[in-house]
Amino acid sequence: MSTGRHRLASPAAATTRKAVRSPLGITAIVVALIATAAIAVPAGLNALGCGETRYLRVSTTQSVAPVLREAATEFNSDDPSYGGTCVYAQVDEIAPHRIMDSLSGNRPGDSTITPHVWVPESSAWVELARVSSGGAHGIETDPPSLASSPVVLAAPPDAEGMPAQDDADWTMLLPGERDPDRPVVMVDPNRGADGMTVMQAVRAHLGTGDDADTAMTDFVRDVQLDSTFGEIDLTSVFTGSAAARDRTAPVIAVPEQAVVSYNLRRADSAPELQAYYIGDGTVSLDYPYVTTTVDSALGSAAADLYEVVRGDEYRDRLRELGFRDPGGEASSLLASQPGVIAAAPPTHEDLTGDALLASITDWNRLSMPSRTLVLADASAGMAENLDGGLPRIEIAKRAALLGLSLFPDETDMGLWLMAEGYGPSGRDKAADMHPLGAADDGDVTRRREMVDVAENLEVEGGGSRLYDNILAAYDEVQAGYQEDKINSVILLTAGQDEGSSEISHEELVAALQDRFDPRRPVTMFIIGFGDGAEERELAAIARATSGSSFVTDDPDEIGDFFLSSISRRLCVPDCDN
DSSP states (O other), rough: OOOOOOOOOHHHHHHHHHHHHSSSHHHHHHHHHHHHHHHHHHHHHHGGGGEEEEEEEEETTTTTHHHHHHHHHHHHHHHOOEETTEEEEEEOOOOOHHHHHHHHSSSSGGGGOOOOOEOOOOOOHHEEEEEHSSSSOOSSSOBBBSSSSEEEEOOOOOOOOOOOTTOOGGGGSSSTSSEEEEEEOOOOTTTTHHHHHHHHHHHHOOOHHHHHHHHHHHHHHGGGGGOSSSOOOOOGTTTOOOHHHHSSSOOOEEEEEHHHHHHHHOTSOOOOEEEOOOOOOOOEEEOOOOOOOOOHHHHHHHHHHHHHHHHHHHHHHHHHOOOBBBSOOOOOOHHHHOOOOOOOOOEEOOHHHHHHHHHHHHHHHHHEEEEEEEEEEEEEGSBBBBBTBBBBHHHHHHHHHHHHHHHHHTTTEEEEEEEEEGGTTSSSEEEEEEEETTOOTTBBHHHHHHHHHHOOOOOOSSSOOOOHHHHHHHHHHHOOOTTTTTTEEEEEEEOTTTTOOSHHHHHHHHHHHHHHHHTOOOOEEEEETTTSSSSHHHHHHHHTTEEEHHHHHEEEEEEHHHHHHHHHGGTTTSSSO
């Protein structure tokens, strides 16, 4: 897995900062305020002639919003009235996941943002709203499409290692299948259907099983730091600056329309981008016009607004912005744009129901922050050489340092050392739980502190008090359980207790089975070093918590073991042991 490279700034954050700083950004904000006022003013002027004045709330994506605002202005200019009720359309850009939650009743406090008309980028959001725990009520079941745009991969045409434009493959996003310095940028699948598309496609390629879960873990951990939380503005990634030109260009999963929009407005110093189409098929975003209200006046207004926006004038505006027609056909204008292929690419409709939920669940479980207590063995058994090579304690150091490199700054991590040499408790609480990226008063991060402890780890001597320490560590993590994190204990050990604990192996397993709560799981991940480790005993301990154990005499396998352990998140609490 690629490590150590510079990560990209958040495109959304960069765009916001740029807009606020620049004169053009200030102008855009003023224009937006004027546009909002222009929509609201007719209602105020006409209020005396209406029995009631109401607003048709329309929520859509950033890319489609300009067209819907123009259509709303035309709709409002006719002073529409329905049975004495005047209705005026207002268009807002609200993240689709917030709308989905509001429609499904998952966030009752957000009822003020629930739209009467919803135009997300994909019907996948409508499907998610229907299959959510609350279930969406009053939502249109067969909405018409305003436009379409296939999900593509975007990169400069001269980017090294890229395939033919019409023969890209989702596998090129996987670690090991691309230049390790080339980042993959995608929308967090919780925030965009293009991100869901990537996750569904990667999972379909990898299949199921332990090896597939480990590969999926490698993929998510590699791309999550470059994922964004909203529509990707390619101009904020390819800025044309010297720094941007000097770094390896990322490959970005976006709608084709985003590539067209970027090429039309990119800086002269920024590279032109090319859309790479997936040879085996991709998902086409369909921008459905969804009526969510059952109110008769608002429903009639929604139908009339649709008649406006589906007119030739606004179809042409959508084409000018780089969209295809609903059936996937490219206009002559789109066909003339650089970086795209006019012929409709092969598409599929796999992004529905269970596949959607699975893709988002995989991402959330694998990218969720961790809360982990590392329990490292410093007993006399760790002084023994591993298969005639380095002492076990040296391998434990390497494992601890590797583990630290795999966890992001948001991880809460603590470190206990165990050996009878530490005194009556048989352990030294070297570092309590703390975010790895947080710094103390001397600006030394917890990660740096733990690296120092790991690098200076030495054998303390005596027995390990293995079973006593495992139970104490488990109780420590469970007592401070946090719902929004993966809670676990990672054990690095010679794998022998040799009667040093007050409890037996059988008592430990029974205690862990009793403590394990599937609704609040704390999981044991165990790495044992050398053939002296009690492999069966360690496996039984891990199984009691839906965890996993590995015993090895090959230091090079430890990285794979960490990834495999992390992949267990996909099955906890129902892992098949």
